Amino acid sequence: MGHRITVDNAGESFECPPEKSLLSGMESQSKKAIAVGCRGGGCGYCKIRILSGEFETKKMSVKFVTHEEQAQGFALSCRVFPRSDMSVIAIEEIQSGNPYAKKNVTSKIS
Amino acid sequence: MKKGVMRTGHIQIRVLDLDEGLAHYRDRLGLLEMDRDDTRVFLKGWTECDKYSVVLREADEAGMDFLGFKVDSDARLDELRADLEAAGYATEELPAGDLPDCGRRITFVAGTGHRFELYADKVSTGRHGVGHHNPEAWPEDLKGMKATRFDHALLYGEDLASVYTLFTDVLGFWLSEQAMDGEERIAQFFTCSMKEHEIAFIKQEGNTGAFHHASFYLESWQDVLHAADIISMHDISLDIGPTRHGLTHGATIYFFDPSGNRNETFCGGDYFFPDHPVTTWDAEQLGKAVFYHTRELNERFLTVTT
Ligand code: FES
Ligand SMILES: [Fe+2]
Numbered sequence: 001m002g003h004r005i006t007v008d009n010a011g012e013s014f015e016c017p018p019e020k021s022l023l024s025g026m027e028s029q030s031k032k033a034i035a036v037g038c039r040g041g042g043c044g045y046c047k048i049r050i051l052s053g054e055f056e057t058k059k060m061s062v063k064f065v066t067h068e069e070q071a072q073g074f075a076l077s078c079r080v081f082p083r084s085d086m087s088v089i090a091i092e093e094i095q096s097g098n099p100y101a102k103k104n105v106t107s108k109i110s
Numbered sequence: 111m112k113k114g115v116m117r118t119g120h121i122q123i124r125v126l127d128l129d130e131g132l133a134h135y136r137d138r139l140g141l142l143e144m145d146r147d148d149t150r151v152f153l154k155g156w157t158e159c160d161k162y163s164v165v166l167r168e169a170d171e172a173g174m175d176f177l178g179f180k181v182d183s184d185a186r187l188d189e190l191r192a193d194l195e196a197a198g199y200a201t202e203e204l205p206a207g208d209l210p211d212c213g214r215r216i217t218f219v220a221g222t223g224h225r226f227e228l229y230a231d232k233v234s235t236g237r238h239g240v241g242h243h244n245p246e247a248w249p250e251d252l253k254g255m256k257a258t259r260f261d262h263a264l265l266y267g268e269d270l271a272s273v274y275t276l277f278t279d280v281l282g283f284w285l286s287e288q289a290m291d292g293e294e295r296i297a298q299f300f301t302c303s304m305k306e307h308e309i310a311f312i313k314q315e316g317n318t319g320a321f322h323h324a325s326f327y328l329e330s331w332q333d334v335l336h337a338a339d340i341i342s343m344h345d346i347s348l349d350i351g352p353t354r355h356g357l358t359h360g361a362t363i364y365f366f367d368p369s370g371n372r373n374e375t376f377c378g379g380d381y382f383f384p385d386h387p388v389t390t391w392d393a394e395q396l397g398k399a400v401f402y403h404t405r406e407l408n409e410r411f412l413t414v415t416t
Contacts, residue, residue: 036410037370037410037414038172038347038349038366038370038371038372038414038416039347039366039370040126040172040347040366040367040368040369040370040371041126041172041369041370042126042171042172042173042366042369042370042371042416043172043370043414043415043416045410045413045414058126059126059127059170060126061126061170061171061172061173061369061370061416062170062171063171063172063173063416064171
């Protein structure tokens with residue numbers, strides 16, 4: 001069984017087994033609470049702030065999460081593996097974005 | 111090749127974990143591991159004659175360190191360096207051997223924040239497995255997607271205007287395709303060969319030095335579908351495809367390496383000669399220009415970079 005991950009500001013929660021990243025756990029349940037980018041810790045798209053819970057991380061690009069930010073609980077959810085139930089906040093789209101992009105992005109948190 | 115620049119020759123990509131990165135580019139894309147030094151691995155596609163075209167370096171962030179263009183002679187390096195300096199670019203010369211088995215390189219940074227370099231010499235190892243004397247059709251020991259060559263890169267940045275002048279005037283590339291939002295060029299594709307593009311830029315405000323994708327050439331649509339199968343078999347992060355672009359008309363699939371750098375494998379598409387008209391896409395048609403079948407822009411493709 002997985003751990004229950006709550007994305008506070010999206011009003012959404014999902015189960016995530018310990019061997020899956022939070023982002024992959026979310027995707028496998030077809031939920032849209034956090035923006036899905038590269039799934040490899042390189043693009044910063046899936047950035048979250050962790051409010052509570054135990055977890056392990058894999059290496060994340062410091063371009064998008066500095067070491068200071070990591071100490072404050074910021075992380076890239078495609079590189080976070082749950083070790084208990086967790087509560088997180090999805091950060092709004094991090095890149096200003098292409099003006100020609102569609103604006104109705106389902107994963108965008110307002 | 112107005113000023114002796116022959117092709118996009120090599121790219122150095124940052125990966126978060128070198129072993130994971132190598133496994134992806136070697137075992138899934140099917141590039142050949144050609145060499146290593148203390149911090150890097152050097153690879154190439156089997157049809158490429160020079161010793162390597164892809165360099166992986168482990169770092170704390172993903173993205174592109176630099177893209178190198180091969181020029182037709184050593185003398186050109188001095189000519190182009192002078193032209194770059196005259197155009198206001200600060201250049202630096204890296205000595206032969208700084209990259210193994212590669213001659214001296216002239217390096218500079220473009221207005222979009224990307225580092226480019228020019229070089230004239232690299233050790234040639236010839237086509238892998240078949241050579242150049244009565245060669246067979248293909249080597250039998252290829253892995254994964256069997257990528258034939260590193261083909262081009264797409265970069266994102268803000269200052270497309272200065273990059274236009276840099277590539278056309280200073281480096282002697284041609285503009286092959288563009289997307290226009292009124293008077294503003296929001297996408298520009300450059301070539302110095304018969305390829306429809308050797309390098310392309312898309313405008314993204316507030317982004318500097320961003321890496322969108324490195325692209326690898328496959329022979330056929332069947333090979334693109336085969337690449338899609340490999341992506342599913344190994345649970346590789348899929349971006350989009352298989353599909354076709356309107357721009358360049360290549361048939362394509364996009365996915366990410368284990369550090370989040372986007373890769374493309376593609377086949378077919380248009381070709382270029384210097385007397386061809388520039389192909390233009392209007393911003394209103396951008397959906398079709400990027401994804402010819404769905405005709406819809408995709409947020410991730412447009413905004414996710416490393
Ligand atoms: S999706 Fe790219 S860093 Fe997580
Ligand atoms: Fe491409």
